[in-house]
Amino acid sequence: MNDHYQFDAAGALLSTELPFPRRQGKVRDVYDLGDRLLIVSSDRISAFDYILPTGIPDKGRLLTAMSRFWFEQMDAGRIGQNAGGPNAEQSISHHLISTDVPEEVADQVDPKPLEGRIMVTRKASVVPFECVVRGYLEGSGWKEYQSTGEVCGVALPAGLKQCDQLSEPIFTPATKAEEGHDENVSFEVMCESLGEEQSSQLRRMSLAIYQDALKIAAERGLLIADTKFEFGIVDDQLILIDEVLTPDSSRFWAADEYEPGHSQRSFDKQFVREYLQASDWDRNSPPPPLPESIARQTADRYREGYERLTGQAFA
Template identity: 60%
Template structure:
């Protein structure tokens, strides 16, 4: 039986910023990330939420942070009691969906790595023969594996849509040395994650990373290789030449595309069946990657 979706957390008296999915509480030298069950698509937060989705995102991120032990990251603890919570904090609601993290200077770019031709990359290729200005061979099909992973940064948007930019634009904004370091690190993490996921029956088609600066060096922050930040395709169903079956929120985007919604007005509510199937897909991704059952 699914628990009720947590749409918004509440910690009285603690400064908070609310993103599309996470509520971020400021405790001075550290932050408390609370992954809610909100789900967004096409720059809108949808309703209702997906029960336990935030727990899946948090536990998958934890799995990868621990697996990539050679890559510095912001995770300090999974226990919300490691920050001074108010007396009326609802610990049951917070269970499994919290990360206590180091505070960093967030780099204002999404570090996107694409291993397959899909999503906005496919649309760009159809229009220009390139992805984010990177020329590709003619005749590629939708969902084809690319000859090598592409690094295609995007601006980070607090609200609204992230915008693809060139590597040069990123370099001009943050410096060539840091941009190259982020590019190389992003591709390294993607390749390591992709190799592991393939062994578990999942194709990691593309993903996005976020980094922050701490003590002058970039460290991995936010979420890592989750169904919200990545395209996960079941390897045994992979068939290039069209869209793929997904284990991520593409399922929700695909349903929205079948409606008459114009993407400029409030979106229609998600039917119960779509909510349930989306939850199942997130749970399946967790089980395939970690080898563990969701116990929530």
Template identity: 50%
Template structure:
């Protein structure tokens, strides 16, 4: 398979993100998940063949599994239902694109953590807190937290997102909306944990994004509970204090962290075949555990 690294459709470009190309259809947006992959805010020169289809199908599964908690932005997932101007591109769009309602995105990323890892672990080791939330002393990497915590971050257009406390988030979007977002994020995380546990997986942490419709209603947008936006660990191999085997892109991060001479700044290093195949295998494994054909 060849990785799809970019798209060029006969529509106005709305935005090109690290992974997704977004096109403007007026009241709706077309989101196309490419096979690009990023780490440490750098897009890798090589993509992961089929990754965009895997991400899209996993996200669509979770959009369906969580719609009773909060409505989402999906309008259509079959290119046959897209505008006539896109019908010539149906083969490329199939499985890796969605038509969505246009919203006003909230300027924060909504992270929920049930285990201590990543940037949360680093902050805890410095201060004993994560986003202003005090945690018990003596916690180790991959320890389960006493209860899931809501730890928002900024949504940086360039550079790194930064963890913020709840009060800062409330100052950005208003206290009532912040409280609603926190409650919904925790409910979505718990649903994810429940369905993942039934498949032998621990959902360590994840991020959600939300948008507002013209009437002010909150809906779930972007992606949800994908291996790009979440940490998924194999439950039978999880051991506090160690790095659990994962079904997400931690495999790529670990490779890059051990790579001599790269300072996590562009340009990103080329990826060897075994890393590309390793990431792809983990994403496919995750999808298969949920019965998803990607």
């Protein structure tokens, strides 16, 4: 067994331990390379604020490939061209430098397990808010609407059904939590923390990215119900960081299956959530391993979302 990598019985990559300073998130291992970051997308999967002991084979490679697809759309000018306002001269910048394994890493560890699942990125000072955009009423937004008729302080019309499309997308920020759930907040709370100018810029950029991505997804028969973006600051400029528009950060639905009034089939970890909800697990103790069939069906769902979006078979 390679000391730098931990796999589960099905071959899913659960953890990496490379000879560089590391911090771990729920899914990603982030390494400091000095002037850049190396972000490794593992096959870990989380649910109900727990990281499960079973991985989803190739999940990290699929997430990386989807992020790369969207960053390429930005580089091509299809996304975010007008996000800076009426006087903007260029599209949104992002942190991705390369998806190739750097030489200084390949010289010290076996690079093969990293291939297809890494991003080399610029370093940025992270904005401490998730920038959430909702085009459809689902998830925590649906729950809040049922209780208050609002989502993060945004009043919505009465009588909306679960998964209804909103008349226009709404920006609903959330605080970034190190552990547990992020907390939905109003735009006013964001302004109090960051100032109105930066908050307004983040809202404008987030809505522009979402609306442009919505058009690209629609061309491929997909709906993006909602998504969350993260931004950082480099040389006083806001740039898009982290993953972008993947099934871990967004809800993707098939347009030809869309039917409001109930939850939709989505291209993410739906099988995992449904299995755990139906199990005897109390959600207050370490979660049980997933059956092989659940892990396989979840992997298939991620793969289907990628192939629908890109029109390419995932190898």
